[in-house]
Amino acid sequence: MHRAAERGRLPAVAELESIYATVPVGLCCVDRDLRYVSVNEQLARYNGLPIEAHFGRTLREIVPHLADTIEPIYRRVLDTGRPELNVELFGSTEADPHVVHTWICNYSPLRDEQGRVIGVNTVVHDTTDRRASAVALDDATAALRQRDEFLDVIGDRLPEAMLFRVLHPRDGGYTFTWVSKGTAAVTGLSPETILRDPDAFARQIVDEDRPRFLDAMASALRTLSTFDHTCRLRWPDGSLHWCRVRSAVRPIDNGAVVCEGVIINTTGLIEAEEALVESQDRYRAIVSALPDLTFLLDTSGRYLDVHPRESRSLLMPPDRFIGKHINEVMPPDLAALLMPCIEQVAGGGTAQADYPVTINGDTRQYEARMVPCGANKILAVVRDVTESKRAQHDAERARLELAHVTRVTMLGEITASLAHELNQPLTAIVTNAQTARRSLSGDVVRPMDVGALIEEIAGAGQRAGDIIRRLRSWFVRERVPPQRLDLNEVVREVERFLHSELIIRQVRLKLAGHRHLPPVLADRVQIQQVLLNLALNGMEAMHERPVKERLLTISTSVVDREVHVAVRDRGTGLAAAQLDRLFEPFLSTKPSGLGVGLRICSSIITAHDGRIWATNNDDDAGATFVFTLPVAPDRR
Amino acid sequence: MTGHVVCVIDDDVSVLKAVSRLLTALGYTVRSFRSAQQFLDRSTQDDAELGCLVLDVHMPGMSGLELQEELARTDRDLPIVFVTGAGDATLRQRAFANGAVDFLEKPFTDAALERAVSHALSCRAERFA
Numbered sequence: 001m002h003r004a005a006e007r008g009r010l011p012a013v014a015e016l017e018s019i020y021a022t023v024p025v026g027l028c029c030v031d032r033d034l035r036y037v038s039v040n041e042q043l044a045r046y047n048g049l050p051i052e053a054h055f056g057r058t059l060r061e062i063v064p065h066l067a068d069t070i071e072p073i074y075r076r077v078l079d080t081g082r083p084e085l086n087v088e089l090f091g092s093t094e095a096d097p098h099v100v101h102t103w104i105c106n107y108s109p110l111r112d113e114q115g116r117v118i119g120v121n122t123v124v125h126d127t128t129d130r131r132a133s134a135v136a137l138d139d140a141t142a143a144l145r146q147r148d149e150f151l152d153v154i155g156d157r158l159p160e161a162m163l164f165r166v167l168h169p170r171d172g173g174y175t176f177t178w179v180s181k182g183t184a185a186v187t188g189l190s191p192e193t194i195l196r197d198p199d200a201f202a203r204q205i206v207d208e209d210r211p212r213f214l215d216a217m218a219s220a221l222r223t224l225s226t227f228d229h230t231c232r233l234r235w236p237d238g239s240l241h242w243c244r245v246r247s248a249v250r251p252i253d254n255g256a257v258v259c260e261g262v263i264i265n266t267t268g269l270i271e272a273e274e275a276l277v278e279s280q281d282r283y284r285a286i287v288s289a290l291p292d293l294t295f296l297l298d299t300s301g302r303y304l305d306v307h308p309r310e311s312r313s314l315l316m317p318p319d320r321f322i323g324k325h326i327n328e329v330m331p332p333d334l335a336a337l338l339m340p341c342i343e344q345v346a347g348g349g350t351a352q353a354d355y356p357v358t359i360n361g362d363t364r365q366y367e368a369r370m371v372p373c374g375a376n377k378i379l380a381v382v383r384d385v386t387e388s389k390r391a392q393h394d395a396e397r398a399r400l401e402l403a404h405v406t407r408v409t410m411l412g413e414i415t416a417s418l419a420h421e422l423n424q425p426l427t428a429i430v431t432n433a434q435t436a437r438r439s440l441s442g443d444v445v446r447p448m449d450v451g452a453l454i455e456e457i458a459g460a461g462q463r464a465g466d467i468i469r470r471l472r473s474w475f476v477r478e479r480v481p482p483q484r485l486d487l488n489e490v491v492r493e494v495e496r497f498l499h500s501e502l503i504i505r506q507v508r509l510k511l512a513g514h515r516h517l518p519p520v521l522a523d524r525v526q527i528q529q530v531l532l533n534l535a536l537n538g539m540e541a542m543h544e545r546p547v548k549e550r551l552l553t554i555s556t557s558v559v560d561r562e563v564h565v566a567v568r569d570r571g572t573g574l575a576a577a578q579l580d581r582l583f584e585p586f587l588s589t590k591p592s593g594l595g596v597g598l599r600i601c602s603s604i605i606t607a608h609d610g611r612i613w614a615t616n617n618d619d620d621a622g623a624t625f626v627f628t629l630p631v632a633p634d635r636r
Numbered sequence: 637m638t639g640h641v642v643c644v645i646d647d648d649v650s651v652l653k654a655v656s657r658l659l660t661a662l663g664y665t666v667r668s669f670r671s672a673q674q675f676l677d678r679s680t681q682d683d684a685e686l687g688c689l690v691l692d693v694h695m696p697g698m699s700g701l702e703l704q705e706e707l708a709r710t711d712r713d714l715p716i717v718f719v720t721g722a723g724d725a726t727l728r729q730r731a732f733a734n735g736a737v738d739f740l741e742k743p744f745t746d747a748a749l750e751r752a753v754s755h756a757l758s759c760r761a762e763r764f765a
Contacts (some may be wrong), residue, residue, distance in 0.1 A: 032740035034651070062657035418720045420694060427742040434746035435658045445663030453657070460650050504695045504722055547702075 003519055007351070026124035028567020029110060032117075033073055034059045043124055046101075066091050073107055074106045076122045088127075101128045110338075149179075160265035162186045164247075166198075168221055170255035174198055179439075181257065182280055186243055186265045188235030203234040206240070213245075221257055224249050230266065242266045271358040293382040299346035301326040301339060304377065325431040338368070345370045345378045366390045396479070399603050404477045407529050411474060413536065419503035424469055424500075428460035470497065482521045482608075482630050487563050488513035489555050490524065494531045507539045508548045512555035520563050520629040526604045527629075530612075534567040534625045541571025541622065549621075559630045568624040573616045582614050601627070639687040639760040642753055643679070645669040645700070646692040646719070651682050651742070655690060655719075655749070660673035662750055672698035672706075681712055688737070688756035690749070693727055701727060713763055719744065732761035 026043030249262025341351035
């Protein structure tokens, strides 16, 4: 380069060179023969050759790849004397053959003092990197645009929330530069209002909350810290709303600060929270008002909380339960009873257990009900049922007592037929005995076979014994455990019982038993009592009827897991007023006074989880009494 | 010999057999029937052998008293000894009003039955005479 300056032929280049010495721009000068006259270091680096290697050599020799492209340009500049500016060239060089470079080139004519074009000055600017960064910028711009669109998409769809960006320039003031569409659901204002009038939002904040909000915001801007603040807004329509503003603050150029974030309408959340607090308060109030012990346990059987009504109803003070396992605080037999219940509730079910507990020598009966309570917790409500069990027991006893009394009374009603029933075998016994005696003493015309007579006597005696046994079971007062009963069999037993009564009253009994009757679980004698009572009522109702019309039908059937037993008479039927009050106590529909019996029937059937009712027959002749009993559960 | 057969009618088989055996032992010719209807079905109006009835009051279907009324309605004049397992004054009065010879309550003695049947047969003999 200094050689060219020394030659003094191209002073302009030397000037340029001094100007651009440190600038990464390639410079060169060629003469009219397109031979390099001068080259700066930068261009020599582009071309991959030392500076000295250029002098006196042609373009074609130095940059053969580009020669076809650039020679015409140089010739045009030499011919026309006009510069060609901002020519973009693509290609690779010897120095860097695998990279396609981009250059921006300016070609200007070099003139002598007479103004003749003697060469061409060239400025070459390698823009390869800049171009890459322009592409990256484009990509980044596109990505930014996408991100903004994404924010728009998200922001516009947020329920009860809005996104925002606020610019705080260095010299004070601020503007919303972007908001998502959902501003109305948070501030009651349109996006346009907020963008146009930056103070619109702050004006909405209720007076009591505004200073605190503004202070907090100023502090966040000053310290560039995250802002998180909840305040109340008064919407243009006058309604009051809670909102929570949460934003990040970051500095940008020029000392400005951008605050970006989200504003959420928390009115619903706060109301829900208040409702939750209220419901918890209510729960506590209910629990404290319950006449029960309430325990909260985890699913392993550990006590989490205990609410006794009074601590003396507990085995130990409440605080000694908490954190302990059932196995640690309950007697072993009780723990063994309760643990399966816990497991059942832990599995999503509910459970109930009845058990006695002795505290200070006083044994009381408890009933525990357990239900799932939220996730992994069990609520156990334990009730002292001693009194109600006692009352229940007393009522049961009274019911059994009354049933017994009515049963005995009912037997009194049919004394005549019972005597008749017993008199038959007795007559056979007495008569056969007399025949035998006279046969043995020769006091007869034709002696009979005494052996055969004695056999008859034994048979009749057995029969009398059966009748007595049957009667005796009727006088049983004690409660016996329910048995699995075939109601057809019970009907046949009652038929035997009624055998003489039917004959004396001249009533025909027709049995219509369902052929495959499932068993029921019941007290045999009590069900016999109900049937006998209904049958006697039916017979009584037909008393005035001609003998031929006196037909009593007892039928059994199965309807929806219930066995139905119907006792149908052909009597006078029931008046409408009677139908309603039939099973009320001490109503007698007939003179002989078995009325109390229906009340007993009702209590017996109810105690067996059954139902009882009466209807008049459709054909205007008589009534039908029906009782039902649930089919017994399958035997395991 | 006319009018010597004793007809025993009772729905209770053991009683029917016992009474029939006793009367047979005592020398009577006995026919047994399990119901009033069976008697009506198996005896004929002009059967001169029939002497009297030993008739149970309470039987399913036609009762003893109804049979008595039926026989009266058809002019069959057979003396009747009623036996009953359930004494009832009204029925007793009704039976006698309709011409019963006797009305025995179960269980009865052999002597009472023998006396009643003997009396009934003599009544029958008188009516034939």
